[in-house]
Amino acid sequence: MNDELYMKRAIELAKKGTGFVNPNPLVGAVIVKDDVIIGEGYHEKYGELHAERNAIKNCSDSPEGATIYVTLEPCCHHGKTPPCTEAIIENGIKRVVVGALDVNPLVAGKGVQILRDHGIEVVTGVLADECTALNKVFNKYILKKRPYVVMKYAMTADGKIATDTGKSKWITCEESRKEVHVLRNKLMGIMVGVSTVIADDPMLNCRLDTPHRDPVRIICDTNLRTPLDSKVVQTADTFKTVIATASEDKDKLSQYEKKGCKIVNVPMNSEGIDLNILMEKLGDLGIDGILLEGGGTLNNSALRAHIVDEVHTFMAPKIFGGMGKSPVTGIGIDEPDEAIELTVTDISRIGDDLLIESEVKYKCSQE
Missing domain, CATH: 3.40.140.10 (Cytidine Deaminase, domain 2)
Known part of the structure; x- marks a missing residue:
C-alpha cells in the first residue's frame, strides 16, 4: 500500500x-x-x-x-x-x-x-x-496563544512601494493582487497602520469570487486618527474591525464603538503601541493569524518587535527610481551583518511578477 x-x-x-x-x-x-x-x-x-x-x-x-x-x-x-x-x-x-x-x-x-x-x-x-x-x-497559536504574522508588501525591482508622490496603484499585476486576497482568506486578521487608512481609505476585505471569509480588520492607531468617515469605520458593523490604540479619550473612543469598532487598549513603548502586548490581546480574541499589510513604519516596528514570522514579497519588473518609500523604514543598520535574515522557502512566478516567500530568522528570541 x-x-x-x-x-x-x-x-x-x-x-x-x-x-x-x-x-x-x-x-x-x-x-x-x-x-x-x-x-x-x-x-x-x-x-x-x-x-x-x-x-x-x-x-x-x-x-x-x-x-x-x-x-x-x-x-x-x-x-x-x-x-x-x-x-x-x-x-x-x-x-x-x-x-x-x-x-x-x-x-x-x-x-x-x-x-x-x-x-x-x-x-x-x-x-x-x-x-x-x-x-x-x-501550531504557533496553540503553543503561544499569539497570532502567526505574515508581512506582505508589493515592490518594484528597485525596492520601492510607492513613487515620489506616494502613489502605489498599481505596482503589481492583476494576478498578484488576486493572490493577496487568497492570503486574506487564509489568515483571520489583516493589520495596517492608521497612515495607510488615511492615505488609501482601504476596505481591507477579501474579494474572491469563490466562497471565502473576510478577515478581522486591525488598525494600529496610537492617537485615534482614523477618520470616522473612512471605509473601515463606516463598515465596521458588517466587517469585524479592531482599533488598537493607546488613547484614553472616552468621547472619541465611544464614537468608534458606536460605529461597531472594537477598541483594544495597548500601552506605548518607544516604537508606538506595544506590538507584543497587542499580539497577546489579539490572541485572547481568538485571532490565530494576521496578514500585515503595513507601510514602512509599521513593518519596521513589527520586525523590531520580533512579531513577524514570514515575509511575502511581491516584486514587479518595474523601476521607479527617485526617493520613493521602501517596504521597511526606520533608522536602519550600520553593518550588513546586523541585518534581519530571511530563509527563502519558495519563489514562484505570478504573471510577470515574482512572489518570494521567506521565514524570518531573528538573532535572539523576544522575551
Whole structure:
C-alpha cells in the first residue's frame, strides 16, 4: 500500500478547509480498503465534524478493517465534537497512518497511544514536513496563544512601494493582487497602520469570487486618527474591525464603538503601541493569524518587535527610481551583518511578477 500517495490526497483535502476552520487546524483524511479509496473527508468548518468523522460518514463501504490516512494525529478529547479516536475504534479501522503529531497539549501523542492501546496499528511521520506546514498558524497559536504574522508588501525591482508622490496603484499585476486576497482568506486578521487608512481609505476585505471569509480588520492607531468617515469605520458593523490604540479619550473612543469598532487598549513603548502586548490581546480574541499589510513604519516596528514570522514579497519588473518609500523604514543598520535574515522557502512566478516567500530568522528570541 502506497502510504505517501494516499497521504498526498489527504493533504489536498485538508487545504479545502482554508479560511473556514480557524482557529482549528487544517486536516484531511482518506480511508482505503483493499487498495481502493472508500471514503474521504476534511475539516470543513470550525465547530463541525472533524476530517476523520467526515471520511467515515462518506464511506461507500464499511470501514471495518480499513486503513485511514490523516494529516494530523486524531484528537482524543471532547471539544465541540467527540474524539476522533472513538470514531476510529468504534468503526473497526485496523490501521491509522498519521502525517504529523498534534502539538496541542490536549493531544500531543495521546491520540496515537489510545489507538495503539486498542490494538490498532499506527504509523506516524508520513510526509510529516508537508503535513506540519499545513498548520504553521495553528501550531504557533496553540503553543503561544499569539497570532502567526505574515508581512506582505508589493515592490518594484528597485525596492520601492510607492513613487515620489506616494502613489502605489498599481505596482503589481492583476494576478498578484488576486493572490493577496487568497492570503486574506487564509489568515483571520489583516493589520495596517492608521497612515495607510488615511492615505488609501482601504476596505481591507477579501474579494474572491469563490466562497471565502473576510478577515478581522486591525488598525494600529496610537492617537485615534482614523477618520470616522473612512471605509473601515463606516463598515465596521458588517466587517469585524479592531482599533488598537493607546488613547484614553472616552468621547472619541465611544464614537468608534458606536460605529461597531472594537477598541483594544495597548500601552506605548518607544516604537508606538506595544506590538507584543497587542499580539497577546489579539490572541485572547481568538485571532490565530494576521496578514500585515503595513507601510514602512509599521513593518519596521513589527520586525523590531520580533512579531513577524514570514515575509511575502511581491516584486514587479518595474523601476521607479527617485526617493520613493521602501517596504521597511526606520533608522536602519550600520553593518550588513546586523541585518534581519530571511530563509527563502519558495519563489514562484505570478504573471510577470515574482512572489518570494521567506521565514524570518531573528538573532535572539523576544522575551
